[in-house]
Amino acid sequence: SDKPNTIETDDSRLDRIEEMITNPNERIRTLENIIINQKPDILNLKIKNRVHERKFWRVSQILGRSSQTMATKVVGSYANDLKNSKIQEKHEVLVKKKRLLEGSMVTTPVPTQKAVTAFYAYMSKSENIPGTHHTLIFDTAITNENNGYHPFSGIFIAPEKGIYVFSFSIRLECHSYGPYELVKNSQVVGVVFSDIRQVCLQDQITGTMVITANKGDDIYVRTHATTSHIGLIPSDDNGRSSFAGWLILN
Template sequence: MMVLSIQFALFSVVCLPFSLSNDIKSPKDEIDDIRRLLRDQNERILKLESENLALKRDNADLREQVVGVAKKEGLLQNEVVHLRRQLSEIKEQLVQNKTQNSKITEPPNDTSQRTNIKNRRLLALVTDPPPAHVEPVAFYAYMSKPEPAPSNHHTLIFDVAKTNLGNGYSKHSGTFVAPSAGVYVFTWTINSGVHGAHFINLMMNSVVAGGTLTDTQDANDYDSDSNTAVLVLNQGDNVNLRTTQSSDRTVINADNHAFTSFCGWKL
């Protein structure tokens, strides 16, 4: 019995390190776990940064819309002041005409008839609705830096909006959204780099409505091409420019000598 106890004790001591070694990770495994955690954290951080950037862009668009609403409100207030002034002048004219008519020595029937005619004309001026104020819609934007090798069906973004009356164009998405229905004119100019070609389409609600080709594949030179389109839009229709499947992936130039631009206005 003594011998068996001693042997069992020795067996337990020998096997104990092996059982513990199965529970303890090697330094390499721990490093791999830490790397996986860091990779997951980095992916989460990048996702949060992307969502934050999108929120900032949406906030900028909302600010532009608020500025546009404030401008419209100011114009309406000026229009109300102008109409009130016109109404006051018409009322004064009515009083003066009534005073003058009372001094005329014509027969009562003729005086009454002429006074009624004048009063009807003046009342028509007061009651007729004023002409509607038409808010102008126009935009002009261009690229501040080149677009290196855009992929197929890539929406071109013209990030500098020099003119944006009506706030229909977004410099973040490169898309124009019609603030009101009507006939619109769009023009664009694309400058292509050497040894390449760009087929550019004007898209209206994701449907091709126009296009241009800049081609320098067989020449060590630059090329600039423009086009114009006239479209009938409903309120909320969107228009933008994009590359097509036929485009060679060469740079789209943008500098102070040759602007790559996009503009439009309502007739």
């Protein structure tokens, strides 16, 4: 009694399998029909796409040329702006430096350099047996900064107040004798003395003094006011009698 049921069951299974096989085939045919029907649409789309591609290519060419021109203009404009910016920056730096310099000059002014005062002169020839109270004239001025020394009179006139150094050197001949004075105005500020009367030789004596002088003071070298001088004062290429002075502090 069970066999008929079993046969029915097997038949129904076969029917279902056949249905399963048949349905996919129908689906496949349906899809194929759809594809066939869509081929004209696809072809039209391809044609339109090519047209659009050509238009896009032309537009891109035009835009490419114009964008290149625009890029050149933009780059050129940027370069000019950059150049102008650098020039402006340099100008601003120079202005700042100038202001700093001007500020430093105002706060720390540069001291003005004062004129140098110094002289050196010698006798161009020998002085022949000078008497007492006789001003020695050193007529050849080698150095005369600030023009304080006067070679025609042998007198240095102080151009400004300060502390000065004066030095004179007197050449002596055989058997000579005498003192020599450095005088400021009428005041004797220094004296040197030589006595070689007992021997026959050449000698040189020097006196150096540091004094304070006011502007307009006269400073000069002379023989002693009361003691007589013996012998001449030589001055030639073998040895010079000279007078020098310079300002060390004002």
